[in-house]
Amino acid sequence: MNAKPVLMSYTKGDVVNFVVLMALAFIVIPMTVKSDYWYSSILIPWLCLALAAIGQQIVMGYTGQLALGAAGFMAAGAFACFNLILRLPDIPFFVALTLSGLIAAAFGILFGLPSLRVRGIYLMVATLASQFFIIWMIDKFGWFKNYDTSGIITAQDIVIMGRPFTSPMEMFFVIVVVVAVLTLIAMNMARGSTGRNWMAVRDMDIAAESMGISLLKTKLQAFAISAFYCGVAGALFAFTYLKSLEPVAFDIKLSFKILFMVILGGLGTINGAFIGAAFILLFPVLLNSIGNNVFHGAIDATIISSIEQVVFGVLIIVFMIYEPLGMARLWENVKLRVRASRLLRNGSPRNDEALGKPAGPV
Secondary structure (H helix, E strand, O other): OOOOOOOOOOOHHHHHHHHHHHHHHHHHHHHHOOOHHHHHHHHHHHHHHHHHHHHHHHHHHHOOOOOOOHHHHHHHHHHHHHHHHHHOOOOOHHHHHHHHHHHHHHHHHHHHHHHHOOOOHHHHHHHHHHHHHHHHHHHHOHHHHOOOOOOOEEOOOEEEOOEEEOOHHHHHHHHHHHHHHHHHHHHHHHHOHHHHHHHHHHHOHHHHHHOOOOHHHHHHHHHHHHHHHHHHHHHHHHHHHHOEEOHHHHOHHHHHHHHHHHHHHOOOOHHHHHHHHHHHHHHHHHHHHHHHHOOOOOOOHHHHHHHHHHHHHHHHHHHHHHOOOHHHHHHHHHHHHHHHHHHHHOOOOOOOOOOOOOOOOO
16 A cells, blocks of 8 residues: 555534634633643643554554553653753754654654554563663763753753743643644544554454555654654653752653543544643642542541552543543543434434434335
8 A cells, every 4th residue: 555645634624623722722721721830731731642642642642552662752852852951052953843843753763663563561561661762861870961960950940932921821822723633643644544554453453464565664753753753742742840850750650540530431533632731730639639628637648549559440441442542532422412402302303323323225
């Protein structure tokens, strides 16, 4: 299969959704959300982790490669961006961000090579090596941390065209622009020939290869693009949320958290990355709020944390068994039911195509 790259054909619904989301991000949220807490503790980490989850979706949801180690690529992007701005003071921030993603993509290609020989749990173990190797390399060689002995490095301010973006709202705007652009690119790739190649390899790689799809190119491409997204997300995560750089912030727990976002949100869906990231971030806040307001602090914080882990584990098992497409599919089902009830309320005859179902006998 030597199909030429195909860009997404934007429908009216795509344009309307994009305009509504941009108006929400640049007009509604700034007018209604005045607390810096919501920007610095909820919205900014949500967008950063959702971007990393999109990267995980590309390699795991679309290409079907069981990879673990997204936090390692995030660390590579974060420290690459720090060193680029440090060594090249006049470099534009978006250029440094792009180069950071490319450096992370190089690591993605390197650690994606085992996917050509192994798969499943063996591939997960192989890609897990990237997590430990990148963190070890940053700790071992002081050059990456500018020979700082404290272990925690303060991230530079984001400066765009000579103007610093330091307030939480300003950094939120920067992240919205980056995430919007990369999300549109991911949608283009997923809906075009690139995404079709990924899904062909995911569904049956032997059949895909027999049709002329290069497994070497397709798998390494997926790992590279996935690592690029994680690298950019890691740089934004360090410069806007953490505001510092330390290898321990990109530990294995963060990799598992991103994996949970993809599984709960829905494998193979861009929307699932945002839904899963929102759930993983907001659910602990909800539990803490219940513990403080309902039980008035009677429940210890360690118990609440344990409940959180138990619920995540149970939900992953339930979704993997009953709804592999996760919360994104549940959201689509809700929209279909609302549309069906609206049609019935208006007295319209049942239309399976309008409900998103194949036409046929009821």
